[in-house]
Amino acid sequence: MTQLWPAPVARGAVHATVPVPGSKSITNRALVLAALADGPSTLRAPLRSRDTELMAGALRALGVEIQDGPDGSWQVAPGELRGPAEVDCGLAGTVMRFVPPVAALAAGRVTFDGDPQARQRPLGTVLDALRELGADISGSALPFDVHGTGKLTGGTVTIDASASSQFVSGLLLSAPRFEQGVTVLHEGKPVPSLPHIEMTVAMLRAAGVDVDDREPDTWRVAPGEIRALDVEIEPDLSNATPFLAAAAVTGGTVTVPGWPAQTTQAGDAIRDILSQMGAQVERTEAGLTVTGPAELTPVDIDLHDVGELTPTVAALAAFATGRSRLRGIAHLRGHETDRLAALQNELTKLGGAVEQTEDGLLVEPRPLTGGSWHSYADHRMATAGAILGLKVPGVVVEDIATTAKTIPDFPGMWAAMLGESA
Ligand SMILES: O=C(O)C1=C[C@@H](OP(=O)(O)O)[C@@H](O)[C@H](O)C1
Ligand SMILES: C=C(OP(=O)(O)O)C(=O)O
Structure with a gap:
């Protein structure tokens, strides 16, 4: 069943602690x-x-x-x-x-x-x-x-x-x-x-x-x-990234408890990516805490090792102060959907300027406006739409239920992070 989900707009900087389910x-x-x-x-x-x-x-x-x-x-x-x-x-x-x-x-x-x-x-x-x-x-x-x-x-x-x-x-x-x-x-x-x-x-x-x-x-x-x-089982670090992104794009602070000091999860790379974009990133016994900057710095980054972070990074890049280049991810064309085409289509529909390269994406920030955001049965496309919706009023994510592929209750977790009821 296709479910239309009006992505909630953040009322200000997001401050929350978000426990994330297992990897x-x-x-x-x-x-x-x-x-x-x-x-x-x-x-x-x-x-x-x-x-x-x-x-x-x-x-x-x-x-x-x-x-x-x-x-x-x-x-x-x-x-x-x-x-x-x-x-x-x-x-x-x-x-x-x-x-x-x-x-x-x-x-x-x-x-x-x-x-x-x-x-x-x-x-x-x-x-x-x-x-x-x-x-x-x-x-x-x-x-x-x-x-x-x-x-x-x-x-x-x-x-x-x-x-x-x-x-x-x-x-x-x-x-x-x-x-x-x-x-x-x-x-x-x-x-x-x-x-x-x-x-x-x-x-x-x-x-x-x-x-x-x-x-x-x-x-x-x-x-x-x-x-x-x-x-x-450790928390899923890739699934943590939309929540950390909420801090990054709103200038807030989000903590994900239980972030391992040593891990084999590729999603741990988000710490370095968010630092490169200007966020403050700190891992302590309490977990990983990300505090967003006033403005996000664009990145030129090879995501070959950690392609599953691409939808989150593309959503972050859409709010940066200049053009970002995401490289090394041609294989994403064979993921849940062709993620490069999907991100280009959906960001363009909201007014963004995104180009596909042979092995990635160029994301040029533009003022975005609301509209429908298709998920293509891809959990990470759906969560990327949620990130954009924090700052762009009127983003409606189609098939938010597809997030259940790897997160049992994404809408509930998102609402709890924002201090709202789902
Ligand atoms: O082995 C795994 O658990 C995974 C490997 C990666 O697949 P690809 O190598 O097909 O990108 C990753 O993107 C996927 O989300 C999970
Ligand atoms: C590529 C992904 O999933 P799968 O394990 O289905 O390949 C993903 O979760 O981003």
Whole structure:
């Protein structure tokens, strides 16, 4: 259902403390590792949103038991992986790229499908790689079937992961259970979102798996047991960014509690980006506190490692004192939607001046006026519209409910931040 959401205008500088739910990327990796582990796992403070419920649903369909603990945790008990099963990927890149290798370890047929836009997202590379590693798969995009025998040979595979780091992460996460483990070699333009692969490697190692990533563009995972997990999931730092942006654009102060001192989340890069734009950024025991400047400085910035921050950064750039250049993000054309086209279209509709380059965007601040803001079923497009609406009266975000992909109650959190009722 399409829901029209008049984005609230900030009545002044925004001052708030905003607790943010768990990380999508960590939760979905932890679920996959727990499903393949040598015993029952506990995931504390996991994200409960569409993407993570889809991941849990996919793993349950394959025979894994996932139950709610009394404290909001997820208790995961691995079971014998088997089909027949149906997996709904929704629009979740993590589900469509991380679960096929798990399905290749199951006995029986597993059918995958997802939202209409998911059928357009790059995926064939993962399926081809799995075929080379011994899997029987019919199809090269959603929908497709995996016909597993209960085991997979594994071995060495060369892929082009320039469209998505998730191609690599998906193969690595299940690889300890492949008979020969895996060696993934990348050949092609640089792999985007490398911190996300580093997160995968760190989580595998924390579960006792031997991973060798010393050579660039090469990852080796030895076959072996995955130790059961008992983990506390960090807040989602990328999902924190619209709230921090609210401080930045209104000259207010927003604190996100529980900001980790050390993290593998790519979203941590927002600290440096906001500093570059003139905000005061401080991490303490209380969390991360951002205080907005009187005027935002434009940036010329490479977001290749942290493309998922682009919608937030583009919204910030629309209020800067000059032209910003966002680079290294051609792969965003294959995200939830073509994010470069979507940002250009929607900002232009409000009176902005945005150009697409081969690998990014040029954002020229202009006086903006209200109007409809399409979300394209993209949670981060919807939250970018909310940021703009803080300062531009009359922005109406279409399909705000799409934010539930990774935030269970974005409108409620936004209203609470502004001291309003949703
Ligand atoms: O592995 C992950 O958890 C993610 C990897 C990145 O994907 P791409 O490499 O496709 O950009 C990121 O943008 C996405 O939001 C989450
Ligand atoms: C690209 C994103 O998601 P996905 O995990 O579906 O690829 C994102 O959250 O910005």
